Amino acid sequence: MISTALIQAAEYEDANPLFPNPWEALVAGLGFLVLLFIVYKWIYPAFEQAYENRVEAIEGGINQAEEAKAEAAALKAQYEKQLADSRAEASALREEARAEAAQIVAEAQEKAASESARIREQAHAQIEADRAAAAVSLRADVGTLATQLASKVVGEALDDDARSQRVVDRFLADLDAEQVQGAAQ
Amino acid sequence: MRGPALSSLALSAAEEGGFQPPTISETHLPEIFPWMEPWGEGFGKNMLMVILAVVLIAFLFMWAIRKQALVPSRAQFLAESGYGFARNTLGRDILGEKHFKPWVPLLFTVFFFVLFNNIFGAIPFLQMPTFSHAGPAYAMAAIIWITWVVLGFRLHSVKFVRLMTVPSGVPKWILPLLVPIEFISNFLIRPMTHSLRLMAVMLAGHIIVMLAGSGAEFLITQQEGIANTGLGIVVLLGSIPLYFLELLMMVLQAFIFALLTAIYIQSSIEADAH
Numbered sequence: 482m483i484s485t486a487l488i489q490a491a492e493y494e495d496a497n498p499l500f501p502n503p504w505e506a507l508v509a510g511l512g513f514l515v516l517l518f519i520v521y522k523w524i525y526p527a528f529e530q531a532y533e534n535r536v537e538a539i540e541g542g543i544n545q546a547e548e549a550k551a552e553a554a555a556l557k558a559q560y561e562k563q564l565a566d567s568r569a570e571a572s573a574l575r576e577e578a579r580a581e582a583a584q585i586v587a588e589a590q591e592k593a594a595s596e597s598a599r600i601r602e603q604a605h606a607q608i609e610a611d612r613a614a615a616a617v618s619l620r621a622d623v624g625t626l627a628t629q630l631a632s633k634v635v636g637e638a639l640d641d642d643a644r645s646q647r648v649v650d651r652f653l654a655d656l657d658a659e660q661v662q663g664a665a666q
Numbered sequence: 667m668r669g670p671a672l673s674s675l676a677l678s679a680a681e682e683g684g685f686q687p688p689t690i691s692e693t694h695l696p697e698i699f700p701w702m703e704p705w706g707e708g709f710g711k712n713m714l715m716v717i718l719a720v721v722l723i724a725f726l727f728m729w730a731i732r733k734q735a736l737v738p739s740r741a742q743f744l745a746e747s748g749y750g751f752a753r754n755t756l757g758r759d760i761l762g763e764k765h766f767k768p769w770v771p772l773l774f775t776v777f778f779f780v781l782f783n784n785i786f787g788a789i790p791f792l793q794m795p796t797f798s799h800a801g802p803a804y805a806m807a808a809i810i811w812i813t814w815v816v817l818g819f820r821l822h823s824v825k826f827v828r829l830m831t832v833p834s835g836v837p838k839w840i841l842p843l844l845v846p847i848e849f850i851s852n853f854l855i856r857p858m859t860h861s862l863r864l865m866a867v868m869l870a871g872h873i874i875v876m877l878a879g880s881g882a883e884f885l886i887t888q889q890e891g892i893a894n895t896g897l898g899i900v901v902l903l904g905s906i907p908l909y910f911l912e913l914l915m916m917v918l919q920a921f922i923f924a925l926l927t928a929i930y931i932q933s934s935i936e937a938d939a940h
Binding site: 507 | 712719727728731738770772776799806865869
């Protein structure tokens with residue numbers, strides 16, 4: 482028992498914890514370097530890549546939202562402009578139509594007026610012509626009829642054309658004069 | 667220094683067939699494949715755990731990020747949180763927005779390599795933090811020390827030594843005293859403290875766990891009397907908060923080790939700034 486304790490004490494002196502086992506040091510150092518290589522080659526890039534991807538996704542999402550917003554604003558502006566344009570166009574068209582309508586009405590009125598004037602003119606001319614024709618025909622017929630009537634009344638033939646003509650003319654001239662006087666009065 | 671006192675204690679206890687505390691030698695388990703025996707050591711548990719850590723970290727992180735999903739799964743989220751911690755807290759916050767990118771792999775690897783190897787100490791059956799052995803801790807500190815020095819010389823050439831040893835704004839007469847202190851502190855003591863801090867905390871935690879375990883076992887199974895059994899149970903219960911304290915220490919030490927790595931690299935990058 483004593484000897485074991487002594488041996489243990491001796492071993493205690495031997496196993497100085499500060500004295501390294503070189504092989505353990507070598508294995509630990511190599512292990513660390515191998516791990517460092519693995520980390521450098523695969524783990525570090527993978528984690529950084531994942532981090533990058535996430536940053537990109539988040540920032541990309543924000544950018545996309547902003548882009549969509551800008552696009553919507555542009556579209557809205559475009560639509561508003563189109564709407565204003567079409568409104569202006571409609572009002573211009575309305576204005577034009579109104580002007581056109583007024584022009585058409587004016588033209589129609591003018592045309593109608595000129596037509597009616599023409600018709601009136603024509604009618605006047607016709608009437609005048611008819612009156613003149615009637616007057617001529619009457620003048621001839623009234624002479625004849627009056628002569629015949631007179632001859633029948635007088636009972637003698639008043640065939641002497643020259644004389645009867647003179648009588649008729651005188652009579653008619655008197656008649657005309659009377660008429661003029663009547664009209665003057 | 668504890669040797670004689672402990673041996674006399676063990677001596678008196680051994681006479682009564684008493685408790686023999688576990689020794690540091692017991693933290694070195696027998697080799698699994700003793701094929702390197704002629705050159706000193708075989709293939710031990712410690713080495714196996716280093717390889718396990720490398721495989722686990724590489725596999726877990728590559729598996730978690732395999733899809734690079736925009737909406738991460740739970741595993742990917744967890745892995746990204748861990749990666750983000752190394753990248754942002756250790757990298758960006760200390761090295762600055764301008765310089766941190768190329769150092770992310772190193773800081774990530776340092777943090778998770780140390781963290782996994784520490785956590786092994788809290789996992790049943792593995793139950794040994796790799797860095798409770800001095801060798802791996804020295805190796806890690808050496809790699810980081812070399813990185814720090816090489817980087818310093820590449821960025822500032824020979825001026826780097828002056829930048830690291832001559833503090834600015836100090837009266838001239840004090841420099842002969844200060845320069846050797848600064849040189850020893852920065853170039854010699856720094857890697858020692860860097861590694862020993864980790865190793866000592868892990869070893870202490872490991873020994874405490876072993877001590878509590880073997881002590882409780884001894885009190886319960888080897889000793890007579892209800893009082894001793896009760897004491898053993900109390901020790902066992904007491905070891906539970908100790909376990910969680912150890913867990914905290916494991917994470918904290920991994921963080922401190924990686925944080926110091928970042929701070930050393932930062933001191934190289936911006937050596938001329940202060």
